[in-house]
Amino acid sequence: MTDMLTVISSTGATKKGYDAGLSDEELLHCYRTMLLVRSFDEICLKLQRSGRIGFSIPNLGIEATQVGAASALRKTDWIFPSYRDFGMALYHGIPALEMMHNMFGNAEDAAKGRQMPVHFSFVDPIHFYSISSPIGTHLPHAVGAAYASQLRQEDTVHLVSFGDGGTSSCGFHSGMNFAAVWKAPVVFLCQNNGYAISCPSDEQTASDGYAIKAEAYGMPHQTVDGNDLLAVRQAVLDASERARKGEGPTLIEAVTFRMGGHSTSDDPTKYVPKEIVDKWKKKDPVERFRKFLEKRKLWTQKLEDQMRKETLAEVDAAAKAAQKVAKPGLETIFSDVYAEVPAHIRQQGEFLFDLSKRRGEADAGDGEFPL
Amino acid sequence: MANLTLIQAVNDGLKTAMRADESVVMFGEDVGPKGGVFLATEGLTAEFGKGRCFDTPLSEDGIIGTAIGMAMNGLRPVAEIQFQDFIFPAFDQIVSEAAKLRYRSGGQYTAPMVIRTPYGGGIRGGLYHSQSGEAYFAHTAGLKVVIPSTPHDAKGLLLASIQDPDPVLFMEPKALYRSVKGEVPEGEYTVDLSTLRTVREGRDVTVYCYGAMVPVVEKAAAQAKEQRGIDCLIIDLRTLLPLDEEGVIEAAKQTGRVVVVHEAPRFCGYGAEISAMIAERCIEYMEAPVKRVTGFDTPFPNTLEHHYLPDERRVLDAIEAVYDF
Numbered sequence: 001m002t003d004m005l006t007v008i009s010s011t012g013a014t015k016k017g018y019d020a021g022l023s024d025e026e027l028l029h030c031y032r033t034m035l036l037v038r039s040f041d042e043i044c045l046k047l048q049r050s051g052r053i054g055f056s057i058p059n060l061g062i063e064a065t066q067v068g069a070a071s072a073l074r075k076t077d078w079i080f081p082s083y084r085d086f087g088m089a090l091y092h093g094i095p096a097l098e099m100m101h102n103m104f105g106n107a108e109d110a111a112k113g114r115q116m117p118v119h120f121s122f123v124d125p126i127h128f129y130s131i132s133s134p135i136g137t138h139l140p141h142a143v144g145a146a147y148a149s150q151l152r153q154e155d156t157v158h159l160v161s162f163g164d165g166g167t168s169s170c171g172f173h174s175g176m177n178f179a180a181v182w183k184a185p186v187v188f189l190c191q192n193n194g195y196a197i198s199c200p201s202d203e204q205t206a207s208d209g210y211a212i213k214a215e216a217y218g219m220p221h222q223t224v225d226g227n228d229l230l231a232v233r234q235a236v237l238d239a240s241e242r243a244r245k246g247e248g249p250t251l252i253e254a255v256t257f258r259m260g261g262h263s264t265s266d267d268p269t270k271y272v273p274k275e276i277v278d279k280w281k282k283k284d285p286v287e288r289f290r291k292f293l294e295k296r297k298l299w300t301q302k303l304e305d306q307m308r309k310e311t312l313a314e315v316d317a318a319a320k321a322a323q324k325v326a327k328p329g330l331e332t333i334f335s336d337v338y339a340e341v342p343a344h345i346r347q348q349g350e351f352l353f354d355l356s357k358r359r360g361e362a363d364a365g366d367g368e369f370p371l
Numbered sequence: 372m373a374n375l376t377l378i379q380a381v382n383d384g385l386k387t388a389m390r391a392d393e394s395v396v397m398f399g400e401d402v403g404p405k406g407g408v409f410l411a412t413e414g415l416t417a418e419f420g421k422g423r424c425f426d427t428p429l430s431e432d433g434i435i436g437t438a439i440g441m442a443m444n445g446l447r448p449v450a451e452i453q454f455q456d457f458i459f460p461a462f463d464q465i466v467s468e469a470a471k472l473r474y475r476s477g478g479q480y481t482a483p484m485v486i487r488t489p490y491g492g493g494i495r496g497g498l499y500h501s502q503s504g505e506a507y508f509a510h511t512a513g514l515k516v517v518i519p520s521t522p523h524d525a526k527g528l529l530l531a532s533i534q535d536p537d538p539v540l541f542m543e544p545k546a547l548y549r550s551v552k553g554e555v556p557e558g559e560y561t562v563d564l565s566t567l568r569t570v571r572e573g574r575d576v577t578v579y580c581y582g583a584m585v586p587v588v589e590k591a592a593a594q595a596k597e598q599r600g601i602d603c604l605i606i607d608l609r610t611l612l613p614l615d616e617e618g619v620i621e622a623a624k625q626t627g628r629v630v631v632v633h634e635a636p637r638f639c640g641y642g643a644e645i646s647a648m649i650a651e652r653c654i655e656y657m658e659a660p661v662k663r664v665t666g667f668d669t670p671f672p673n674t675l676e677h678h679y680l681p682d683e684r685r686v687l688d689a690i691e692a693v694y695d696f
Binding site for chain 1: 428430436438617
């Protein structure tokens with residue numbers, strides 16, 4: 001593995017004179033966002049266990065990578081997220097309520113209930129690109145969007161986030177290759193969290209880590225401690241600066257660990273040895289940043305209690321509000337297939353509306369998502 | 372008006388679009404200085420520069436995937452897949468990404484893009500330079516599938532496809548690239564996506580076809596008229612998705628006898644949809660069972676390709692069979 005970039009030590013210390021380039025408020029916003037992600041996870045788990053939503057993705061252990069990367073981006077930049085990037089959306093001010101609408105697939109959901117939970121899509125206040133379930137397909141999208149920015153001579157950066165499993169996809173190869181050839185302003189962020197669902201890294205690749213793969217594409221790379229928020233931020237800032245100057249893409253490997261299951265339906269104790277989990281528990285990313293804040297005299301227990309209470313209340317209120325919103329109307333099955341509804345789809349819609357009127361609506365059944 | 376071949380009309384269409392709108396970009400394998408293997412993009416890099424007409428690495432998945440990214444961020448990409456046979460590495464990008472983007476994002480992200488690709492047999496290209504894969508794509512909600520058969524339509528449909536807000540698969544009948552010529556208006560004009568073209572009026576037998584099969588059907592119809600006095604109504608479907616269903620049904624009712632012709636294999640081919648549509652909507656007008664003239668349910672052969680492709684003999688046989696039923 002190549003040299004690992006670290007900024008915050010395990011005791012919360014940084015090198016003398018280190019400047020993160022963030023105000024006290026911004027540093028606290030980073031911390032609060034990580035707590036907000038934890039609250040989101042906690043409440044979604046309860047919602048899933050009580051059958052109110054079908055599925056969620058836990059972010060436990062990955063929060064510093066998400067928030068550190070997001071903190072390096074401007075509002076004009078684009079994020080092409082993986083499905084485990086809640087913190088990137090929340091950092092940039094996408095309301096918990098908007099995300100909860102998606103979790104419930106209700107009428108207020110940006111995707112109108114057409115996608116599974118966690119498949120967010122936002123354009124405001126930052127482009128947080130619509131999530132697709134197949135792995136790695138969004139890498140070439142980021143490269144194409146970056147090409148468009150480059151052609152118009154904008155200084156926009158396109159950050160694309162994916163897991164260690166994503167590096168095996170054809171989208172990784174074509175995305176990396178096209179971006180390097182075009183010198184497109186892309187930051188490839190590989191979140192090496194140890195497992196692709198249940199498949200460990202040594203069954204995913206025979207290479208020495210993931211960052212080194214960049215060398216074959218003629219692209220700079222950086223391995224970074226993914227549980228160190230400021231190190232991830234620094235790596236993404238450096239890569240973004242190169243991209244904005246027209247120097248092309250970078251591959252960043254953030255080494256971290258998924259402390260929970262792949263999803264709320266997954267039982268990681270079946271495939272993750274307990275000693276690995278115990279080892280990573282000691283490297284908790286939120287605790288590490290808390291120690292950093294404490295050394296900067298920005299943290300108190302009182303503040304901690306208040307933030308935890310506030311973030312839980314915020315997500316809880318969002319969940320309660322989203323739960324009250326009606327399901328999307330039947331017409332949303334048929335709209336947005338094309339800009340205009342073609343005749344054959346319109347006729348199929350009219351058929352369903354009529355059938356539902358005559359015979360009542362279809363039974364929703366008790367389908368349970370297995371993964 | 373200029374008298375152009377179909378490939379010249381495609382080239383003219385691309386130049387017209389790129390002159391009118393600087394967000395239109397054209398890319399793919401060998402489309403830059405070489406001008407494409409069929410010369411569809413000849414002169415584009417010279418006129419519009421390397422930023423707007425350029426070669427890509429050899430990766431269909433990458434070509435279509437990056438086109439989607441460009442489309443969602445303000446460009447109007449036209450991506451060339453060198454032969455339709457090579458499109459399958461990009462199948463996922465076309466079917467699961469481009470075609471579903473508007474739907475899955477509630478309209479927040481869209482993919483207004485065109486995928487140009489030469490399809491079909493007739494150039495001794497064997498298994499991998501001859502296929503007609505339209506049925507795979509016509510099965511995909513969110514995609515439009517367009518196949519021209521004349522130089523006039525090639526330019527007009529291409530311009531309409533580039534202006535369209537949704538992803539369009541534009542399949543060019545390579546057998547006709549240089550074998551047909553016709554009048555093509557200069558400058559901008561569009562041919563509406565989702566309208567049929569009546570190639571020939573007739574009252575006895577309706578023949579549906581598209582792309583490279585249109586001239587084959589025209590010749591067969593001329594022979595039917597000359598030899599038997601059978602008067603064929605020929606319909607060029609030209610936009611397979613979304614299809615002008617009303618136009619299809621209207622044409623079937625006019626004669627009550629139907630032949631569908633395509634060079635793609637028969638099983639679950641596009642002709643099956645036309646046949647089912649007629650059975651569902653106007654079987655009471657039918658005087659004879661629908662006949663399909665198609666490629667065989669085999670891979671595409673090389674040396675014997677002329678036996679695989681529907682020709683005038685096979686079309687004439689089918690016209691006579693439904694007429695005599």
